[in-house]
Amino acid sequence: MSESNTVVAVSGLRKEFVVYKKTGRLKREKTVVAAVDGVDLRIERGEMLGYIGPNGAGKSTTLKMLTGILTPSAGEVRVCGLEPVPRRIALTRRIGVVFGQRSVLWWDLPLRESFDLLRHVFRVPADEHAARLRRCREMLDLDEFADTPVRQLSLGQRMRGELTAALLHGPEILFLDEPTIGLDVVSKQAVRSFLAETARRGDTTIVLTTHDLADIERLCKRLVVIDHGHVVHDGTLDALHHRYGSRRQVVVDLEDPWSGDLDLGGAVGEIDGEDPRRVTFSLTNGASTAGELVARLATTVGLRDVSIVEPDIEDVIARLYATAR
Amino acid sequence: MADGTVTAYRRMLTAQVRSMTQYRASFAIDLTTQTVFTVLDIVAVLVIFRVTPSLGGFTLKQVLLVSSLAAIGFALADLLVGNVERLRHYVRTGLLDAVLIRPLSALGQLLVLDFAPRRLGRVLFSATLLTVVVSTSDIDWTPSRVLLLAITPLSAALFFSAVFVLTACVAFWWIDSGEFANSLTYGGRDFTSYPVTVFDGLFRRVFGFLLGFGFVGYYPALGILGIPDPLGMPSFFVWGGPFVAGIAALLATVAWRTGLRHYKGAGS
Amino acid sequence: MGAALARAGFRRYSTYRQATLAGLSTNIVFGMLRMYVLVAAGAAAGGVMAGYTVPQLGTYIWVGQGLLATILMWGWTELSDRVRSGDVVADLLRPVNPVWTYLATDLGRAGHAALIRLLVPVLFGALFFPFYWPREPLSYPLFGVSLVLAVLLCFACRYLVNLTAFWLLDIRGVVSLWMAAAGVLSGLYFPLAFLPGWLAAILQYGTPFPSLMQFPTDVAVERGGLAGQLERIGVQVAWTAVMYAVVFYVQRRAMRKLVIQGG
Numbered sequence: 083m084s085e086s087n088t089v090v091a092v093s094g095l096r097k098e099f100v101v102y103k104k105t106g107r108l109k110r111e112k113t114v115v116a117a118v119d120g121v122d123l124r125i126e127r128g129e130m131l132g133y134i135g136p137n138g139a140g141k142s143t144t145l146k147m148l149t150g151i152l153t154p155s156a157g158e159v160r161v162c163g164l165e166p167v168p169r170r171i172a173l174t175r176r177i178g179v180v181f182g183q184r185s186v187l188w189w190d191l192p193l194r195e196s197f198d199l200l201r202h203v204f205r206v207p208a209d210e211h212a213a214r215l216r217r218c219r220e221m222l223d224l225d226e227f228a229d230t231p232v233r234q235l236s237l238g239q240r241m242r243g244e245l246t247a248a249l250l251h252g253p254e255i256l257f258l259d260e261p262t263i264g265l266d267v268v269s270k271q272a273v274r275s276f277l278a279e280t281a282r283r284g285d286t287t288i289v290l291t292t293h294d295l296a297d298i299e300r301l302c303k304r305l306v307v308i309d310h311g312h313v314v315h316d317g318t319l320d321a322l323h324h325r326y327g328s329r330r331q332v333v334v335d336l337e338d339p340w341s342g343d344l345d346l347g348g349a350v351g352e353i354d355g356e357d358p359r360r361v362t363f364s365l366t367n368g369a370s371t372a373g374e375l376v377a378r379l380a381t382t383v384g385l386r387d388v389s390i391v392e393p394d395i396e397d398v399i400a401r402l403y404a405t406a407r
Numbered sequence: 408m409a410d411g412t413v414t415a416y417r418r419m420l421t422a423q424v425r426s427m428t429q430y431r432a433s434f435a436i437d438l439t440t441q442t443v444f445t446v447l448d449i450v451a452v453l454v455i456f457r458v459t460p461s462l463g464g465f466t467l468k469q470v471l472l473v474s475s476l477a478a479i480g481f482a483l484a485d486l487l488v489g490n491v492e493r494l495r496h497y498v499r500t501g502l503l504d505a506v507l508i509r510p511l512s513a514l515g516q517l518l519v520l521d522f523a524p525r526r527l528g529r530v531l532f533s534a535t536l537l538t539v540v541v542s543t544s545d546i547d548w549t550p551s552r553v554l555l556l557a558i559t560p561l562s563a564a565l566f567f568s569a570v571f572v573l574t575a576c577v578a579f580w581w582i583d584s585g586e587f588a589n590s591l592t593y594g595g596r597d598f599t600s601y602p603v604t605v606f607d608g609l610f611r612r613v614f615g616f617l618l619g620f621g622f623v624g625y626y627p628a629l630g631i632l633g634i635p636d637p638l639g640m641p642s643f644f645v646w647g648g649p650f651v652a653g654i655a656a657l658l659a660t661v662a663w664r665t666g667l668r669h670y671k672g673a674g675s
Numbered sequence: 676m677g678a679a680l681a682r683a684g685f686r687r688y689s690t691y692r693q694a695t696l697a698g699l700s701t702n703i704v705f706g707m708l709r710m711y712v713l714v715a716a717g718a719a720a721g722g723v724m725a726g727y728t729v730p731q732l733g734t735y736i737w738v739g740q741g742l743l744a745t746i747l748m749w750g751w752t753e754l755s756d757r758v759r760s761g762d763v764v765a766d767l768l769r770p771v772n773p774v775w776t777y778l779a780t781d782l783g784r785a786g787h788a789a790l791i792r793l794l795v796p797v798l799f800g801a802l803f804f805p806f807y808w809p810r811e812p813l814s815y816p817l818f819g820v821s822l823v824l825a826v827l828l829c830f831a832c833r834y835l836v837n838l839t840a841f842w843l844l845d846i847r848g849v850v851s852l853w854m855a856a857a858g859v860l861s862g863l864y865f866p867l868a869f870l871p872g873w874l875a876a877i878l879q880y881g882t883p884f885p886s887l888m889q890f891p892t893d894v895a896v897e898r899g900g901l902a903g904q905l906e907r908i909g910v911q912v913a914w915t916a917v918m919y920a921v922v923f924y925v926q927r928r929a930m931r932k933l934v935i936q937g938g
Contacts (some may be wrong), residue, residue, distance in 0.1 A: 151503075203418075583691070583697065584693070
């Protein structure tokens with residue numbers, strides 16, 4: 083890829099915080115903790131990247147250094163070719179930021195007026211603003227609550243407003259810090275579909291942190307896992323599962339007890355529990371897909387019910403951390 | 408470019424004023440009590456003069472000139488910059504993050520986002536007070552005294568604004584600083600309500616000269632009244648206000664920039 | 676249970692070491708500001724103002740600065756925050772009236788404040804400024820009684836201010852009204868005896884504010900002798916009884932409103 087296609091270039095990024103630990107009734111011990119400890123990262127234009135890790139791993143801290151909120155202790159950062167903190171104001175026009183746990187909207191104003199204010203704050207030409215707002219209104223169903231003050235919106239409605247607010251100035255990169263946290267299923271779906279669609283259009287690079295594996299599965303081709311300030315994995319989700327041996331499972335309820343002698347292209351069924359008609363198949367990489375498996379089962383044995391159990395991200399991550407140390 | 412920025416600030420300001428005045432009853436009470444607070448500062452001076460003929464060698468009228476010069480400076484600074492004390496809240500909750508992702512100065516946004524129109528009452532009252540005090544005082548007007556009267560409210564306002572920003576910046580390093588800032592902002596205002604001669608020893612030297620509060624109301628008032636300084640300081644001290652305010656503003660700018668670099672964010 | 680809550684309140688505040696330090700230094704700066712002004716005024720007035728000698732004014736100021744934090748005159752919005760968030764329902768469902776649980780916690784807080792926030796400014800003032808120590812041994816326990824009454828009364832006033840959150844969307848106006856009234860009418864800015872006699876009398880008997888600060892400090896400087904001290908404590912008792920009656924009444928109304936509107 084050419085240099086101009088790299089929208090985020092990070093090397094040796096480090097952020098230290100001074101922490102005071104109580105060691106006695108009056109004594110405190112000063113320790114320096116590196117929340118981000120030597121992160122290297124390159125993100126190309128149009129990528130959709132999931133940035134994950136446990137609480138306190140340094141996800142948000144990294145994001146805040148990329149967006150010009152925090153000053154790095156060491157290392158090089160370039161976002162859209164700019165050094166974030168010294169060029170903060172220039173950078174804000176080229177990026178969009180969504181905080182799942184914090185609002186950038188005007189609390190006491192109707193959503194519509196927040197959007198109008200943002201047009202002036204970011205100095206977006208009226209026609210561009212209107213076009214982007216129209217698209218968001220349609221995709222996110224904003225009209226039903228556009229006249230409600232933000233403080234009265236549900237979390238799901240507010241998040242749809244936040245997404246719109248972050249995109250109205252046409253950013254090259256969209257940074258999302260836990261955009262689905264605390265949302266109900268329907269709102270999560272709405273947010274994911276919207277992000278997937280935005281990514282499909284190809285002109286916006288998306289970087290998101292999340293705890294929700296479904297976000298990653300639905301949205302991100304590339305996954306960066308961070309723990310204790312270090313990058314411990316950078317690749318696809320499949321590569322991650324492959325590396326740590328986690329599998330998605332298909333659980334089926336059959337008409338008759340399972341005999342276990344069918345050729346199902348590498349998937350191995352196991353009966354767990356009391357009921358011999360409930361069988362769990364683990365899908366390994368390179369084996370058949372869930373669809374193929376179900377199709378084969380349907381033609382050979384009577385199928386009453388099917389459910390797919392996703393591998394638990396915490397599980398994968400836990401295994402990852404165990405090996406990272 | 409500057410034009411667009413002005414529009415952006417103006418829009419944000421209008422929005423803030425509208426949302427403040429949404430709670431009409433609360434706003435009315437707020438406006439009243441804010442005015443009452445300023446009135447009370449002056450009432451405190453009047454009450455003390457009920458039981459004493461003079462204060463630090465000055466008469467009631469003279470003390471009131473000192474107080475009202477300081478009061479209008481404080482009221483202006485409080486109206487325009489006073490809400491920067493909310494920085495503590497922004498730092499603690501991480502709301503500052505949301506401010507930093509907009510293409511405007513962080514300080515400018517804070518001032519506009521929390522602009523409190525209720526503080527207008529203070530400005531109006533202290534302007535009235537200054538007018539009354541000046542017009543009823545026996546002052547031998549010269550061009551330089553008129554000039555001094557004209558610039559003193561402005562330099563006092565700049566000085567107090569700098570104090571507000573400087574003390575607010577403490578929150579970047581010390582979030583639990585609580586009411587500490589008050590001892591320099593409101594404490595400074597109380598100090599400037601009286602002639603410096605009222606205070607004594609180290610306290611006078613620190614507040615009056617080292618921190619510069621003596622140049623807010625006291626020395627300009629001496630210049631306007633044409634009274635020599637009982638403390639024996641040189642006569643050019645009466646023009647010290649703008650210089651002290653300029654230095655304070657410079658320090659405040661440096662502190663703000665350094666503080667912003669030091670911002671740690673909230674949560675993970 | 677009350678004692679356990681009080682202990683928890685005490686411990687909770689003893690962990691806010693930095694805030695305590697910041698508050699203390701602020702109290703001391705403001706104490707010095709007021710001290711110099713009154714000392715200068717006293718010097719010009721010939722040593723005595725409205726019956727207060729300069730050392731008595733010293734005691735008045737430093738005890739006043741200490742009381743400010745001990746009775747926690749300003750800045751308690753825990754109850755109204757819980758009303759706004761709806762968490763207050765949990766408080767009202769408990770078998771104990773929330774007035775008592777909040778009061779027990781507040782007494783623990785006040786105990787901690789009396790040890791640090793009251794004692795330190797008083798010692799500072801006594802060390803560096805003219806200061807009047809009570810002559811009669813009986814004045815010390817009387818001050819203790821007056822202090823406890825001020826804490827109880829101030830809690831009731833704050834609780835009442837917070838209860839308005841059941842009716843008002845935004846109680847900032849009420850809070851600042853309370854701050855202004857409590858600040859001036861309690862005698863924080865100047866002794867109420869500096870005012871014309873009729874005005875001082877109206878304030879002292881007709882409002883609860885002087886009972887918060889003016890009376891405890893007057894008891895400490897032995898104003899009016901034993902009779903004066905007992906009279907002030909009597910007025911404090913009366914106002915405390917009245918305010919708790921009002922608090923219980925208003926809280927009953929608030930609960931009824933909550934039941935009718937369903938929270």
